[in-house]
Amino acid sequence: MSVTFQACYMVKPMEPTQRGRVPLSEWDQIGTIYHVPTIYFYRPSKHFDLSPNYTNIASTLKDSLSRVLVPFYPLAGRLYWIKNGRLELDCNAMGAQFIEAQSSLSLEDLGDFSPSSEDHYLVPTVDYTLPIHELPLVLVQLTNFKCGGISISIAISHALADGPSALHFTSEWARLSRGEPLQTVPFIDKKVFRAGEPPLAPLTKCRVYSEFDDLPLLLDQTKRTEERKKKTDVAILKLSKVQVETLRKTANESLRPTKSRGYTRYESVTGHVWRSACKARGHKEDQPTALCVCVDSRGRMEPPLPKEYFGNATFDVVASSLVGDLVSKPLGYASSRIREAIERVNDEYVRSGIEFLKNQDDLSRFQYPYVTGSEKGLLQGDPNLSVVSWLTLPIYGVDFGWGKEVYMGPGPHDFDGDSLLLPGPDGDGSLLVAVCLQEVHMDAFKKHFYEDIE
Incomplete structure (x- = not known):
């Protein structure tokens, strides 16, 4: 393995946030509920170079992450199984995991960044053998390459965020990291999908959904x-x-x-x-x-x-x-x-x-x-x-x-x-x-x- 893990932190919201258990919508609890990773690569620039400045990069990312977790406070919480395959969110400000790693490779060694076995070492590993309430909902890995380049990989629980939501979080985090104010506050109100409310009608009166049938064998x-x-x-x-x-x-x-x-x-x-x-x-x-x-x-x-x-x-x-x-x-x-x-x-x-x-x-x-x-x-x-x-x-x-x-x-x-x-x-x-x-x-x-x- 060409990646060495150097440090791991739990980054918590910088300010007090809403606390307590909140229900998830039905759409949050079906389909993909595991973490979905994305990865960004950056070449060396005048803003960062070899080792001494890596500390500044990590510090900047952790500081801005702690600030963006204030408006995006659900991502600092933890999930709990309640019953019958259903989940609930505990807004407890436990924070996001931040990992620092060092690669012996240069970005040039990755060629055109086509998928390779090396990719697994550049993204955070989620240990799904642990109870779900012990898993951070956001995991970040900063990997420093010997050429001076870096990669930032972000794994976000799909039970909390779909693609547009995950990208909203990432773009606002980047905005705070470069010293700009938050542009768009997330709309966090799952009542629009009647989260936590009982059904309005019995199953016999519900529409038949082929989407929920077993897929063909x-x-x-x-x-x-x-x-x-x-x-x-x-x-x-x-x-x-x-x-x-x-x-x-x-x-x-x-x-x-x-x-x-x-x-x-x-x-x-x-x-x-x-x-x-x-x-x-x-x-x-x-x-x-x-x-x-x-x-x-x-x-x-x-x-x-x-x-x-x-x-x-x-x-x-x-x-x-x-x-x-x-x-x-x-x-x-x-x-x-x-x-x-x-x-x-x-x-x-x-x-x-x-x-x-x-x-x-x-x-x-x-x-x-x-x-x-x-x-x-x-x-x-x-x-x-x-x-x-x-x-x-x-x-x-x-x-x-x-x-x-x-x-x-x-x-x-x-x-x-x-x-x-x-x-x-x-x-x-x-x-x-x-x-x-x-x-x-x-x-x-x-x-x-x-x-x-x-």
Whole structure:
């Protein structure tokens, strides 16, 4: 291992904050409840260089972290299991974990920052064997490289923050770190999702939700145990602006006779990823497959939620198809299945979903496991897929006071079928597809992914 861990601190809010137990919304307690890491790399600059100034960097980050935890005080608390797979937040100001580490590598040794085994040492490790109330909700790792560069990795519990919320926290932390005032205060009121309130109607009167059904199994299997044990691989594939436009044009060919709105980048590229994965996995034509699509409900509520709502307002909806239809029909068919799933999400859908979940005896079956190999909870892997979009999120340009990052990306993830779309860092219209598949399928996926664009 080329990383040496040097110090670990617990950073608490600088000022007194709200204390006590508060309920989480149903959307906070389903899907991904483990920590989701991101990582930022910074090259040496006039603001920092080799070892003596590393102390100043760490001090600046810890000081600004303690200040940003005041308005974002839920992240300084701890989660508790209460009963039936349900969670509660204790706002106890226990703080966030801050780790300092030293790498014997230079940033140049990481090349183009493609996923590698080194990544696991650059992000905070969360020990999920511990009781959940002992786990910090935010963990930060500052790694110093021998060239004078640094990386900052941030792991945030998804039970407290979805993508927009996590990025809101990170951007405000960076703002305070570079000496500027807080720009946007988080909206922390989970009553908008009726958190902690009893159901309004019995389950028999709730809408039927296909999203909460078990995802399809492989045709020759009755359980997922063996699939969860298979080794996975991660790749980040680039699509140029021309390739993205080619996919959009191809997907929209089926819409020409109609007046329908053209398919978006997400619908077109994700349809292509879905088809490529099915081909790479070598499924039979009658194999059912599902695609989990993450939709932000903030602008779909009536009235719309504040953009700065802090919590989980994004959740998965499911597009489904038979593999034979997906791979034999034009790309527009896959895109149409995705659009149909997205358009189901409106105010009534969100509110009735809350009622459905409030009526459940146990929420654990709607949660993804902490680790691969688990036999409990949801699974998105073979023959299924999840593609989350970061295309409209402000993921780049995070400046803690020494300039913008040279690379930003997701931390290591090893769940089969877990995929992510990111805008290209140069703002040139390119896209990045970060995909995790079983190792035996990755080469075939790359082949179909690029060849089918032509």
